Amino acid sequence: MANAKNLLVLPGDGIGPEIIAQVLRVIDWMDRRRSVSFNITEALIGGAAIDKTGVPLPEETLEAALKSDAVLMGAVGGPKWEVLPFDVQPERGLLGIRKGLGLFANLRPAIVFDALADASSLKLDIVKGLDIMIIRELTGGIYFGEPRGIEELENGIRKGFNTLTYTTPEIHRIGKVAMDLAGKRDKRVCSIDKANVLETTVMWREEMTKIGASYPDIELSHMYVDNAAMQLVRNPKQFDVVVTTNMFGDILSDCAAMLTGSLGMLPSASLGAPDSDGKQAALYEPVHGTAPDISGKGIANPLAQILSFSMLLRYSFDLFDDAELIEKAVQNALDKGFRTADITGDGKTLVSTSGMGDAVINELDMLAA
Numbered sequence: 001m002a003n004a005k006n007l008l009v010l011p012g013d014g015i016g017p018e019i020i021a022q023v024l025r026v027i028d029w030m031d032r033r034r035s036v037s038f039n040i041t042e043a044l045i046g047g048a049a050i051d052k053t054g055v056p057l058p059e060e061t062l063e064a065a066l067k068s069d070a071v072l073m074g075a076v077g078g079p080k081w082e083v084l085p086f087d088v089q090p091e092r093g094l095l096g097i098r099k100g101l102g103l104f105a106n107l108r109p110a111i112v113f114d115a116l117a118d119a120s121s122l123k124l125d126i127v128k129g130l131d132i133m134i135i136r137e138l139t140g141g142i143y144f145g146e147p148r149g150i151e152e153l154e155n156g157i158r159k160g161f162n163t164l165t166y167t168t169p170e171i172h173r174i175g176k177v178a179m180d181l182a183g184k185r186d187k188r189v190c191s192i193d194k195a196n197v198l199e200t201t202v203m204w205r206e207e208m209t210k211i212g213a214s215y216p217d218i219e220l221s222h223m224y225v226d227n228a229a230m231q232l233v234r235n236p237k238q239f240d241v242v243v244t245t246n247m248f249g250d251i252l253s254d255c256a257a258m259l260t261g262s263l264g265m266l267p268s269a270s271l272g273a274p275d276s277d278g279k280q281a282a283l284y285e286p287v288h289g290t291a292p293d294i295s296g297k298g299i300a301n302p303l304a305q306i307l308s309f310s311m312l313l314r315y316s317f318d319l320f321d322d323a324e325l326i327e328k329a330v331q332n333a334l335d336k337g338f339r340t341a342d343i344t345g346d347g348k349t350l351v352s353t354s355g356m357g358d359a360v361i362n363e364l365d366m367l368a369a
C-alpha cells in the first residue's frame with residue numbers, strides 16, 4: 001500500500017515471540033480498520049540470532065533497522081546463552097542495536113491504570129493516578145565507557161573495571177529531551193545523579209542546570225539516586241519527568257515499573273536524534289525481559305508490548321488518535337476485569353497471553369464500531 005510505514009519486528013527470546021504475536025494482531029487490526037498501514041519485516045536478535053547465525057546482532061538486522069521507519073522489539077536473553085562468552089551474549093545484541101541506531105533517549109512512562117492500582121505492592125493512595133516519565137540516557141555512561149574489562153594482576157588477583165563517562169553534548173541532548181517533554185506535561189524535571197560522590201555526575205548536574213536555565217517555564221530540581229529510589233516508593237507522585245544516566249535509569253525504571261502493578265505493564269521508546277530530513281531512528285520495547293520461567297506457557301502479559309506499539313504510533317508517526325485508541329482498549333479490557341497471571345486478583349477473569357490479545361482486539365472493535 002502506498003504510504004505504508006516500514007516496521008522491523010524483532011521478536012527475540014523467551015516470551016518475546018509470544019507477546020509479539022499479540023501485537024501483530026493489533027497491527028493487523030490497525031491495517032484493516034484505520035488509515036495507517038504497515039509493511040512488516042522480521043529479523044533476528046539476541047539468543048534467537050545466536051542460534052541461527054552465531055552472533056547476537058547480525059549485520060542484516062542492523063541494516064534492516066537502519067532502513068526501517070521504526071523497530072518493534074520483544075526481549076532478549078535467557079539462561080541458555082548465559083554460558084557463552086560475554087562478547088556474544090544476547091544482551092550485546094540489544095546494546096549493539098541501541099548504539100548502532102544512536103538511540104540515546106529512552107522514555108519509560110510509568111502510568112498506573114485505575115483498574116490496576118490495587119495490583120501494586122504499594123498502598124492504593126500512593127500509586128492511584130500515577131503518571132511519571134523516566135528518561136534514561138541510553139548510549140553512554142558506564143554501559144559504554146572505556147576502559148573496561150577484567151585484568152589479571154599478580155598472585156592470582158583479578159581486577160574488574162568499568163568507566164562512567166559523559167561528555168557535555170551527551171548531557172545536553174538528553175537534558176533537552178527531558179525539558180521538551182516536560183513542557184508538554186506538568187513542566188517539572190527532576191535530574192537524578194550521585195553528585196556527592198561521582199565527578200561525572202557533578203558535571204551532569206552542572207550541565208543540567210545550564211540546560212534548565214534556557215527553559216524558564218520548566219521547574220528543574222536535582223536529587224541523589226539513593227534518595228530518588230527511596231522517594232519513588234515513598235511518594236512517587238512528586239515526580240513528573242525524571243532524567244538520569246544510563247545505569248541509574250536502568251535501576252530506577254524497574255522500581256517505577258512495580259509501582260504500576262507489574263513489570264508486564266511498562267512500555268518504552270528509545271529515540272535517536274532526527275536527521276536533516278526529520279527522520280528519527282526509534283526502537284520500542286517492553287521494559288520487562290524475556291521471563292524464562294514462564295516462557296512457552298502462553299501466560300505472559302502482552303500489554304507492555306502492545307503499549308510499546310502505541311508509543312510507536314505516537315512518537316514515530318504522530319498518530320495520536322490511533323495511539324489513544326489502543327491505550328483506551330487496554331484500559332477497557334482491564335476495567336472489565338481481564339487479567340494475565342502477573343496482575344490477577346480476586347474476582348478477576350484470568351486470561352492467557354492470547355486471551356488478553358482477544359480482549360484488547362474486542363475492545364478495539366467496540367471502540368471503532
Ligand code: IPM
Binds near residue numbers: 077091094250289
Ligand atoms: C533494560 C535491560 C537491559 C539494560 C539489559 C537486558 C541489557 O535491563 O532494557 O532495562 O540493562 O539496559
Ligand code: MG
Binds near residue numbers: 250251254
Ligand atoms: Mg533494565
